[in-house]
Amino acid sequence: MFSKTIFKQTLKSNWKLWAVFTGIMAVMSALVIAVFDRKMISSMMNMVKNMPGIADIIGDRMDSMTSVLGLLGQSFYSLQGIILGLIFVIMTANSLVASQVDKGSMAYLLSTPIKRSKVVRTQALYLISSVLCMFLIVTSVGLVTVQVAHHGLWAEEYTADVKAAAQVLDLSDETVAGDLTLILADDDAVTSGAEARGIDKDVYTTYLGLKMAENAGVEQPGIPADQMEKIQASFMAGITAAAEVLDVDASDLATDMGKIKNSDAAMTAAVDASGLPKELFVTIVNGQLANDELTLDQGIEFSVKDYLLLNLGAFLLLFALSSISFLFSCVFNLSKNSLMLGAGIPIAFFLFQIMSQVGSSLEDFKYVSLNTLFAPGDITGGGTFWPQFAVLAALGVVLYTVGVEVFKEKDLPL
Amino acid sequence: MSVLQIEHLTKDYGSGRGVFDVSFEVNQGEVFGFLGPNGAGKTTTIRHIMGFSRPQHGTTSVNGLDSWKDHYIIHKDVGYLPGEIALPEALTGTQFISMMAELRHITDMTHTDYLIEKFALEPSGGLKRMSLGMKRTLAIVTAFMHDPQILVLDEPTSGLDPMMQDIFIGFLNEEKARGKTILLSSHIFSEVDATCDRIAIIKDGRLVSTFVADDLRHNESKTFKIEFASKEDFERFRTEVEYPQKLNVISVKRHRNQARVLIDDKDVNSLIAILSDYHLNFFTEIKFTLEDYFMKFYDENQSVEEGVENAAH
Numbered sequence: 001m002f003s004k005t006i007f008k009q010t011l012k013s014n015w016k017l018w019a020v021f022t023g024i025m026a027v028m029s030a031l032v033i034a035v036f037d038r039k040m041i042s043s044m045m046n047m048v049k050n051m052p053g054i055a056d057i058i059g060d061r062m063d064s065m066t067s068v069l070g071l072l073g074q075s076f077y078s079l080q081g082i083i084l085g086l087i088f089v090i091m092t093a094n095s096l097v098a099s100q101v102d103k104g105s106m107a108y109l110l111s112t113p114i115k116r117s118k119v120v121r122t123q124a125l126y127l128i129s130s131v132l133c134m135f136l137i138v139t140s141v142g143l144v145t146v147q148v149a150h151h152g153l154w155a156e157e158y159t160a161d162v163k164a165a166a167q168v169l170d171l172s173d174e175t176v177a178g179d180l181t182l183i184l185a186d187d188d189a190v191t192s193g194a195e196a197r198g199i200d201k202d203v204y205t206t207y208l209g210l211k212m213a214e215n216a217g218v219e220q221p222g223i224p225a226d227q228m229e230k231i232q233a234s235f236m237a238g239i240t241a242a243a244e245v246l247d248v249d250a251s252d253l254a255t256d257m258g259k260i261k262n263s264d265a266a267m268t269a270a271v272d273a274s275g276l277p278k279e280l281f282v283t284i285v286n287g288q289l290a291n292d293e294l295t296l297d298q299g300i301e302f303s304v305k306d307y308l309l310l311n312l313g314a315f316l317l318l319f320a321l322s323s324i325s326f327l328f329s330c331v332f333n334l335s336k337n338s339l340m341l342g343a344g345i346p347i348a349f350f351l352f353q354i355m356s357q358v359g360s361s362l363e364d365f366k367y368v369s370l371n372t373l374f375a376p377g378d379i380t381g382g383g384t385f386w387p388q389f390a391v392l393a394a395l396g397v398v399l400y401t402v403g404v405e406v407f408k409e410k411d412l413p414l
Numbered sequence: 415m416s417v418l419q420i421e422h423l424t425k426d427y428g429s430g431r432g433v434f435d436v437s438f439e440v441n442q443g444e445v446f447g448f449l450g451p452n453g454a455g456k457t458t459t460i461r462h463i464m465g466f467s468r469p470q471h472g473t474t475s476v477n478g479l480d481s482w483k484d485h486y487i488i489h490k491d492v493g494y495l496p497g498e499i500a501l502p503e504a505l506t507g508t509q510f511i512s513m514m515a516e517l518r519h520i521t522d523m524t525h526t527d528y529l530i531e532k533f534a535l536e537p538s539g540g541l542k543r544m545s546l547g548m549k550r551t552l553a554i555v556t557a558f559m560h561d562p563q564i565l566v567l568d569e570p571t572s573g574l575d576p577m578m579q580d581i582f583i584g585f586l587n588e589e590k591a592r593g594k595t596i597l598l599s600s601h602i603f604s605e606v607d608a609t610c611d612r613i614a615i616i617k618d619g620r621l622v623s624t625f626v627a628d629d630l631r632h633n634e635s636k637t638f639k640i641e642f643a644s645k646e647d648f649e650r651f652r653t654e655v656e657y658p659q660k661l662n663v664i665s666v667k668r669h670r671n672q673a674r675v676l677i678d679d680k681d682v683n684s685l686i687a688i689l690s691d692y693h694l695n696f697f698t699e700i701k702f703t704l705e706d707y708f709m710k711f712y713d714e715n716q717s718v719e720e721g722v723e724n725a726a727h
Binding site: 008012109116 | 489501504509556
């Protein structure tokens with residue numbers, strides 16, 4: 001079926017290109033995962049929600065960005081990952097068959113007692129397995145990054161402040177974590193706990209209160225919705241005023257409210273602009289900051305199953321696209337002709353997909369693009385995707401088979 | 415017994431290119447020269463013999479097996495040296511040799527080592543940096559490493575330095591002595607002349623002549639060049655011999671007092687008798703070479719074509 005010797009030689013000639021592309025892709029996806037900051041994104045979301053105009057423009061894309069997978073689906077698995085994988089596939093597919101026929105080096109393989117079909121099947125095997133390995137590595141690096149950067153797979157048992165406080169109190173981590181009042185009762189423990197988290201003591205106190213309530217399973221006392229809205233609006237006005245005093249963007253400030261507390265001028269301006277009593281304003285700020293800490297404790301929302309499906313989908317899309325490049329590499333004897341269609345068609349698909357997302361007037365372009373069959377949003381958002389996956393897989397198998405058959409039957413200028 | 419058999423092979427690439435109704439056969443132990451300029455159809459014919467192309471009409475077979483259908487069986491017994499050398503650039507020479515050995519299922523490297531030594535090949539370097547001559551030698555070693563019974567060579571000496579060409583022709587004669595069947599395509603007369611038993615000339619995709627090389631070497635008529643000592647002798651020769659057609663004078667050079675005569679071997683005595691009457695500077699045989707024979711086919715047609723062109727103007 002396949003020739004081990006030819007596979008080895010193909011590997012020797014092509015592994016460097018594979019390694020470069022795989023490395024870049026793994027780093028890119030890891031970066032997207034590592035820089036994902038839920039605190040920042042949820043604050044941005046809150047801000048945006050208060051500005052109906054902008055919310056409409058960004059629309060549901062914003063919603064999907066609030067999870068790592070959503071963000072990955074919107075960035076890496078829609079753009080960088082796909083286009084890089086595509087370039088790798090195009091270059092490799094051409095060098096595996098058409099380029100060797102064009103240059104004439106295929107003559108050596110074909111003048112040995114090996115069937116033509118075996119030669120071309122081995123080249124197809126290399127292309128498929130190289131794309132598969134590429135995504136296996138990107139997936140593994142991604143999973144490691146999720147764990148290292150966000151403890152997304154296995155959360156740590158005790159948080160840093162519990163450990164620090166336990167040391168001060170000379171108690172075991174377990175005891176302290178089980179009864180957080182032990183920290184509250186000791187001022188030194190509160191100081192070192194706050195330090196370990198890098199927040200104010202009063203924010204830390206608020207956090208401990210919230211944490212205990214959460215552990216006890218107590219619902220936080222709700223404020224009536226209309227009153228909440230009013231307070232929120234006043235609060236945002238205060239933030240905006242403070243931002244002007246501090247000369248920063250209101251959105252930046254919203255993600256880092258500690259700054260208000262550090263500046264008396266900002267605090268005064270904020271309290272004046274909001275029209276709220278100073279104590280209430282401070283409480284809200286503390287509450288927000290404490291909430292952020294709570295969010296951090298939860299780690300990030302990350303579904304390994306969805307992540308694997310995302311990678312499976314990307315692999316199947318590239319498998320289907322590679323079958324197009326491979327087919328034309330088998331059909332043509334000249335590299336330039338093989339590239340014209342073998343690169344041109346997949347790149348056109350990619351561009352059509354981008355265009356269809358730009359505006360509703362161009363939306364119909366999605367019907368002429370294979371890339372539409374891999375929709376990250378449907379995987380992370382609970383849409384249907386298995387039928388699309390099946391189509392991609394079937395198309396790939398068919399085109400690879402056709403490529404092999406064409407190569408078996410054609411005249412070679414060797 | 416014919417080892418290579420080409421029957422009515424036709425492949426039309428359009429606009430007059432390709433091969434048309436080519437038939438010949440190469441027998442066991444024979445060295446067959448395939449002579450023609452670039453673009454005449456030599457490589458196209460070889461592609462069909464190797465099973466790289468499918469004939470439009472006719473068949474090619476090796477050892478009685480169809481080239482197209484059974485290409486991988488045929489290749490066990492064939493050593494093929496392509497006209498253009500293109501090696502996989504990522505490998506070193508040594509890696510390439512061991513890859514080819516694996517593909518040919520060779521475990522005993524004695525013959526390969528013998529060839530490496532014979533052609534003084536230093537295969538350890540990367541293929542990308544090798545000179546054309548080195549790539550050629552490497553291609554030669556890998557083409558014959560399995561000691562094949564049939565050699566198919568497409569312009570094998572192009573790119574070799576003169577010393578290496580001599581070694582190669584020596585190698586071909588050795589192989590011939592060992593009973594190998596060889597198809598040698600070339601446009602270099604000397605190497606065809608030095609090795610081949612039979613020769614076919616191909617022109618514009620058609621075979622124009624197939625002949626036994628020895629017939630050409632031992633031609634029964636010979637051409638002599640004669641230079642007279644003086645103008646008078648030369649003019650006298652013309653009036654006394656040329657015009658009465660006592661001898662077949664094929665050309666004269668008046669400013670050099672030279673004449674060329676073509677005579678049968680049996681008439682050589684009368685030539686000497688006639689010439690004894692004149693003062694000569696020298697007379698010498700002009701060997702009829704393969705090149706002359708080859709040029710005859712090409713010139714004939716060229717002059718016809720020129721004539722047609724002139725008439726058109």
